[in-house]
Amino acid sequence: MTQLQLDILDDLLKRTKKAGADSADAMLMSSKSSNFECRNGKVETSTRSENITLGLRAFVGHRSSIVSTAEFGDDVINSLIDRAVATAKMAPEDPYTGIMPTVAVADHDEVDLDLYDNSELTVDASFEMAKAAETAALEVAGVTKSGGCGSNSSNGVVAVATTNGFLKSYQFSSFGIGGSMVAGDGTEMETDFDFRQMHHLADLPDPAEIGRSAGLRAAKAVGGRPIKTCKVPVVYDPRVSGGLVDHFASAINGMAVVRGTSFLKEMMGKQVFASEIQIIDDQAMKRGPGSRPFDGEGMQSRRLELVENGTLQSWLLDGATARQLGLETTASARRSPSAPPGPGSSNLYMAAGSVSPEELIADIEYGFYATGMIGEGINPITGDYSRGANGFLIEKGELTKPVKGVTIAGNLKDMFGRLIPANDLEFIHATNAPTVRIDEMMVAGE
Amino acid sequence: MNLERQAFEGWSEREEISRKVDTVLNGADDGELYMQKSQSEAMSFVDGRLNTSSFNTDQGFGLRTVCGEQVGYGHSNEFSESALDRAADAASVAKKGVSGTWDVSPARSNKQLYTQDNPIDLVPFETKAKLLEQVNAYARAKDPRVVQVQTGINASWSDIEILRAGGERFHDIRPMVQFRVQVVMAENERHESGMSGSGGRFSYDRYLDEEIWQAEVEEAIRMASVNLTSKPAPAGVLDVVLGSGWPGVMLHEAVGHGLEGDAIRKGMSAFCGKMGEQVAAKGVTIVDQGDMDDLRGSLSIDDEGTPSERTVLIEDGILTGLMQDRQNARLMGKKPTGNGRRQSYAHLPMPRMTNTYMENGTSEPAEILKSVEDGIYAVNFGGGQVDITSGNFVFSCTEAYRVRNGEQQEAIKGATLIGNGPEAMRRVSMIGNDSALDAGIAVCGKSGQSVPVCVGQPTLRMDQITVGGTN
Numbered sequence: 001m002t003q004l005q006l007d008i009l010d011d012l013l014k015r016t017k018k019a020g021a022d023s024a025d026a027m028l029m030s031s032k033s034s035n036f037e038c039r040n041g042k043v044e045t046s047t048r049s050e051n052i053t054l055g056l057r058a059f060v061g062h063r064s065s066i067v068s069t070a071e072f073g074d075d076v077i078n079s080l081i082d083r084a085v086a087t088a089k090m091a092p093e094d095p096y097t098g099i100m101p102t103v104a105v106a107d108h109d110e111v112d113l114d115l116y117d118n119s120e121l122t123v124d125a126s127f128e129m130a131k132a133a134e135t136a137a138l139e140v141a142g143v144t145k146s147g148g149c150g151s152n153s154s155n156g157v158v159a160v161a162t163t164n165g166f167l168k169s170y171q172f173s174s175f176g177i178g179g180s181m182v183a184g185d186g187t188e189m190e191t192d193f194d195f196r197q198m199h200h201l202a203d204l205p206d207p208a209e210i211g212r213s214a215g216l217r218a219a220k221a222v223g224g225r226p227i228k229t230c231k232v233p234v235v236y237d238p239r240v241s242g243g244l245v246d247h248f249a250s251a252i253n254g255m256a257v258v259r260g261t262s263f264l265k266e267m268m269g270k271q272v273f274a275s276e277i278q279i280i281d282d283q284a285m286k287r288g289p290g291s292r293p294f295d296g297e298g299m300q301s302r303r304l305e306l307v308e309n310g311t312l313q314s315w316l317l318d319g320a321t322a323r324q325l326g327l328e329t330t331a332s333a334r335r336s337p338s339a340p341p342g343p344g345s346s347n348l349y350m351a352a353g354s355v356s357p358e359e360l361i362a363d364i365e366y367g368f369y370a371t372g373m374i375g376e377g378i379n380p381i382t383g384d385y386s387r388g389a390n391g392f393l394i395e396k397g398e399l400t401k402p403v404k405g406v407t408i409a410g411n412l413k414d415m416f417g418r419l420i421p422a423n424d425l426e427f428i429h430a431t432n433a434p435t436v437r438i439d440e441m442m443v444a445g446e
Numbered sequence: 447m448n449l450e451r452q453a454f455e456g457w458s459e460r461e462e463i464s465r466k467v468d469t470v471l472n473g474a475d476d477g478e479l480y481m482q483k484s485q486s487e488a489m490s491f492v493d494g495r496l497n498t499s500s501f502n503t504d505q506g507f508g509l510r511t512v513c514g515e516q517v518g519y520g521h522s523n524e525f526s527e528s529a530l531d532r533a534a535d536a537a538s539v540a541k542k543g544v545s546g547t548w549d550v551s552p553a554r555s556n557k558q559l560y561t562q563d564n565p566i567d568l569v570p571f572e573t574k575a576k577l578l579e580q581v582n583a584y585a586r587a588k589d590p591r592v593v594q595v596q597t598g599i600n601a602s603w604s605d606i607e608i609l610r611a612g613g614e615r616f617h618d619i620r621p622m623v624q625f626r627v628q629v630v631m632a633e634n635e636r637h638e639s640g641m642s643g644s645g646g647r648f649s650y651d652r653y654l655d656e657e658i659w660q661a662e663v664e665e666a667i668r669m670a671s672v673n674l675t676s677k678p679a680p681a682g683v684l685d686v687v688l689g690s691g692w693p694g695v696m697l698h699e700a701v702g703h704g705l706e707g708d709a710i711r712k713g714m715s716a717f718c719g720k721m722g723e724q725v726a727a728k729g730v731t732i733v734d735q736g737d738m739d740d741l742r743g744s745l746s747i748d749d750e751g752t753p754s755e756r757t758v759l760i761e762d763g764i765l766t767g768l769m770q771d772r773q774n775a776r777l778m779g780k781k782p783t784g785n786g787r788r789q790s791y792a793h794l795p796m797p798r799m800t801n802t803y804m805e806n807g808t809s810e811p812a813e814i815l816k817s818v819e820d821g822i823y824a825v826n827f828g829g830g831q832v833d834i835t836s837g838n839f840v841f842s843c844t845e846a847y848r849v850r851n852g853e854q855q856e857a858i859k860g861a862t863l864i865g866n867g868p869e870a871m872r873r874v875s876m877i878g879n880d881s882a883l884d885a886g887i888a889v890c891g892k893s894g895q896s897v898p899v900c901v902g903q904p905t906l907r908m909d910q911i912t913v914g915g916t917n
Contacts, residue, residue: 047519048536066500070523092496191835229682338502375831375840377862381637386862386914388840407862407914442916444681
């Protein structure tokens with residue numbers, strides 16, 4: 001199938017040049033997926049989907065325009081090519097736009113990141129997986145209802161081409177299992193979930209384990225109450241600590257840096273975190289959920305040391321933001337067929353620290369352990385942070401009662417400076433972090 | 447191109463297509479072939495230049511069968527018989543081991559709430575590019591503290607057709623435009639932003655009117671100026687006054703999602719079992735109304751063919767109604783309310799809000815502010831989120847003030863407010879007479895699907911809400 005995609009792109013670019021573009025790039029994504037949801041032991045939804053989308057970006061000098069389509073008739077394609085070229089000619093100039101130089105995109109090692117598993121999940125097998133997760137979840141003491149369990153599988157091809165010779169594709173697959181459970185009754189109901197999404201079927205945990213985890217999380221949360229408003233240490237469970245690393249990634253995104261809309265825009269080369277902290281974005285991690293062999297502009301994937309010993313070492317850049325800053329791209333261009341590239345992270349993580357989670361919490365007399373977040377109360381320009389949260393009260397170094405209905409607030413710049421990681425890093429999702437502790441957070445409750 | 451695809455136009459009129467649809471739906475309670483062809487464009491002007499101009503076309507179909515609680519769905523963006531056959535296999539899973547009774551079709555409606563014109567091609571590209579250049583220049587000239595301007599417009603046009611068993615068809619054409627401007631302003635080493643935006647199911651015309659876009663720019667600048675003076679927000683429990691219009695995000699989260707039929711049917715909502723009971727303070731009347739002209743959340747018919755309508759969810763504090771799609775209505779023995787919506791052909795319909803708002807009370811807004819001894823006045827919001835099962839919800843303010851002794855005082859930094867839906871609704875102690883809908887910028891997310899909505903409310907006083915500041 002991949003040769004077909006490459007032929008389509010090659011042909012498209014030739015026709016675009018012929019239509020008057022100086023250069024162009026194109027992306028094709030095709031995928032097939034199926035998704036099963038079961039609730040109370042019965043199929044609730046069974047979905048099968050297939051999708052092909054083609055995107056084309058045409059350049060006339062420093063002017064550009066993007067078109068995308070799910071229609072592939074010759075006349076449709078021709079009119080889209082004409083539209084892209086005509087619009088590019090009329091667009092105001094952008095001195096930083098353009099495709100990557102030939103030498104940059106040509107210089108690739110062939111790497112196999114092992115992102116494709118040809119396992120087939122039959123309808124029956126998918127259903128059995130979802131049912132196994134649900135059965136295990138409903139056996140957890142305190143669980144009163146199933147919110148549904150599901151499994152999914154998909155595979156597809158991503159192909160990227162540029163008029164200066166880049167023409168590559170890769171195959172990927174994805175398999176997932178998850179579920180949500182309700183514990184408690186009436187006005188004391190709580191719901192929680194767990195899920196896992198992997199490139200290889202064999203990398204998924206036992207469905208029962210995921211179901212049990214979702215059930216346990218819901219059951220433990222029942223009876224939660226707000227605590228009194230106080231300034232205390234807040235400990236982020238690995239379920240939510242990755243969110244802090246994502247906030248950091250947004251703040252070092254080249255787009256925010258060139259627009260001056262990041263609270264870290266003046267911090268390159270400076271201490272942002274404590275000196276024991278390392279943050280890495282590994283685009284080429286084998287089987288990594290965020291991995292890809294090349295980025296949306298055809299640059300080879302690599303490993304980025306974003307923070308070394310607490311010091312900010314690199315922005316996340318694509319071609320355009322790199323040109324504007326006078327730097328090199330970090331191969332962080334993410335794109336879909338219908339939008340221009342923009343920088344983003346891949347497999348992002350904060351390295352493990354040196355103390356265990358128990359040691360991290362041990363000396364906290366009174367504090368808050370966050371396991372869930374709600375809302376997006378972050379100001380990217382100032383770093384001001386205020387989010388809804390739930391979790392557990394920490395008393396004398398132990399997690400005691402469930403807590404809900406509180407907010408935690410601070411400023412990310414100060415929070416990063418005080419953050420202490422534990423040693424329990426696990427690679428589960430595209431962004432991962434160990435348990436982390438941040439002192440002197442304002443927790444608002446009763 | 448080597449991909450063999452058939453055209454959207456006239457596809458479902460082929461006899462072999464409607465025959466296949468009839469076969470799949472035979473033995474089911476409900477279902478349809480949903481076909482969609484859409485166009486969209488996005489233009490954004492940032493950092494002094496046009497940095498995105500995109501035009502997308504999409505098309506595809508979704509074939510659905512519904513049997514009791516089971517749903518089978520297959521979708522593809524390839525209009526071909528083989529794609530339909532593959533979708534039919536997937537859709538038929540719902541019929542396994544059950545047999546249904548074909549449900550009565552949606553009532554016919556001739557109402558057309560918005561233009562059928564495609565906004566994208568009505569205004570030339572150069573005019574739109576020039577508009578954004580002017581917005582940028584105007585903002586920078588208006589206030590020397592403006593250091594960044596991000597402005598953009600986008601539009602879409604979607605043609606949908608629903609084919610039910612027996613060749614019954616329903617059709618709708620849905621336009622949408624949106625304008626937005628955000629400014630970043632700097633003063634004494636501080637940076638703050640302000641934004642304004644609006645939109646709806648109409649054409650770009652109004653944004654070519656200087657007065658309209660200049661007012662949007664001025665609003666963004668006003669908001670950023672206010673935020674440059676903001677002090678840390680308080681932390682703790684306070685009385686809160688919410689402004690009219692966009693702060694209706696609070697209602698959308700606190701009440702709306704919990705009153706969608708699927709949440710109640712599955713026993714997942716904090717409002718379960720409360721029909722007919724007092725769930726909000728007296729005087730609180732909340733409505734979902736999809737049949738209003740030109741609004742972002744409006745629909746002539748929903749994505750199952752049901753005409754949209756006015757549904758009273760809460761009347762004078764008493765829970766009276768739910769928002770339903772066809773499946774949940776049938777399973778609950780209720781009528782569909784025109785709330786069966788989907789993001790696109792690639793998504794299953796489910797109960798969703800349209801334009802959801804609280805009706806007027808009797809208090810003057812100034813009187814409400816005056817009544818607060820120690821609290822905050824929240825005028826503009828970012829977004830919100832809810833956990834429908836526990837009822838906990840949050841919303842984040844982007845423009846707010848401290849109120850002391852009935853007086854609006856210093857601006858405070860954005861903070862998240864948190865509450866519990868059923869509890870918060872009982873804490874509404876004053877309702878203004880200035881109900882308004884938001885200007886047309888809201889997007890509602892649920893189970894991975896985004897749909898446009900409107901929110902609205904009058905000025906409200908809510909007693910004892912947790913404010914998540916740092917002070």
